[in-house]
Amino acid sequence: MIQEIKNNYKGLFEDELLEEINQVGTFKEVPEGFELIKPGSYIKSMPLIISGVIKILREDNDGDELLLYFLEKGDTCAMTLSCCLGLHKSEIKAIAETNAKLIMVPIEKMEEWTTKYKSWRNFVFDSYHKRLIEAIETIDSIAFLKMDDRLLKYLKDKTKVTQDTIINNTHQEIAYDLHTSRVVISRLLKKLEQNGNVKLNRNNIEVLHI
Amino acid sequence: MIQEIKNNYKGLFEDELLEEINQVGTFKEVPEGFELIKPGSYIKSMPLIISGVIKILREDNDGDELLLYFLEKGDTCAMTLSCCLGLHKSEIKAIAETNAKLIMVPIEKMEEWTTKYKSWRNFVFDSYHKRLIEAIETIDSIAFLKMDDRLLKYLKDKTKVTQDTIINNTHQEIAYDLHTSRVVISRLLKKLEQNGNVKLNRNNIEVLHI
DNA sequence: AGTCTAATGTAACAATTGTTACTGCACTCC
């Protein structure tokens, strides 16, 4: 396992820390669609992402969803961080967007490493910073963009994290992520197709040049 | 000055740290409306809020604004934190919502204290956590609420931070914070008045029972 | 081939929000 950690976190963490992670972390492989974090649950370990994409969603009381951001290799979930450090409840939902490999670190180590390793501290600070920026970018999208531009941004972001210009999602799934209705997404996608931005197939969308 | 720090941060910081803050921090008093942070600027010191309310806004390229959250006594600005630690540009704008007293701490101390003081580390982590939660709550509002409920929440939040049921703002100012138009706010306020939630006067709004 | 089902296309309409334009009111300053 240590090799996989090194490949993705080398240069970032001291060797000693890598060794500790190797000893106390457990390797976990999850399939696409796997629900890693449920809202309202307490979290007992935090994930370091080795490969794959995790999507972080906000869910309101009525079960309505909204995509907050994607996590990739080398990322961790800042909400989990703060839940671990502060023992707060999870405020979010995490779903594997693709098959993913993770290392789960027990939360007891968090505080300890924060004191012990400078690299870990910086990693945690940096994760917080990145997530805060991404949350604010999400706010930008919702507040300042109209649905067509939000959809375009969504498609762009998604091709970026998955490294694939083919998006294997139904219109309904996209609608959930953007918190709108399927009909609206179909309507706007059709427009984007007319503009030459995408090519629509059944069960997938080919992103051409955005 | 140390007394003012102690009054607001006692129990939170070790005595040694309080003493350091006293030595390197500078006291600052700003009037309502003062612009503390401009978007795009680099930040050379971080504020610890002693009294008053600071509002944090997001601004897009067209100059459109959106209120992110309010900061109060005992808070600090997480964006500033991350700017200081990572030397990023400011992504936000900070305006004194009321007259306010602050202690400005030079950023060189940030990293040092993070290593040296556990209480400072926890303060920083906690600030990040709080702001992340607040950013996500802002996302909730924009994504899941309609404008009338957003307005209601805005009024509620504002009375809470200012400890005053009278809100001294024009409709236009509220419209800027919520990123909508004056006419929309006037229209909705009128409805709220009819429902008995508020009483409208010239240049101020009295919040009755929300 | 025929049936079923999920995904998508489309039209018609409703609700919400944004925009423009104009009116009236309160206050200040001559």
Added chain:
DNA sequence: GGAGTGCAGTAACAATTGTTACATTAGACT
């Protein structure tokens, strides 16, 4: 008192987004 200014009220309309309902299509399975 009268002019000027900023603020709020209102109406009419436009644009965007959401909703409902139904048709069509592609692929899976017998």
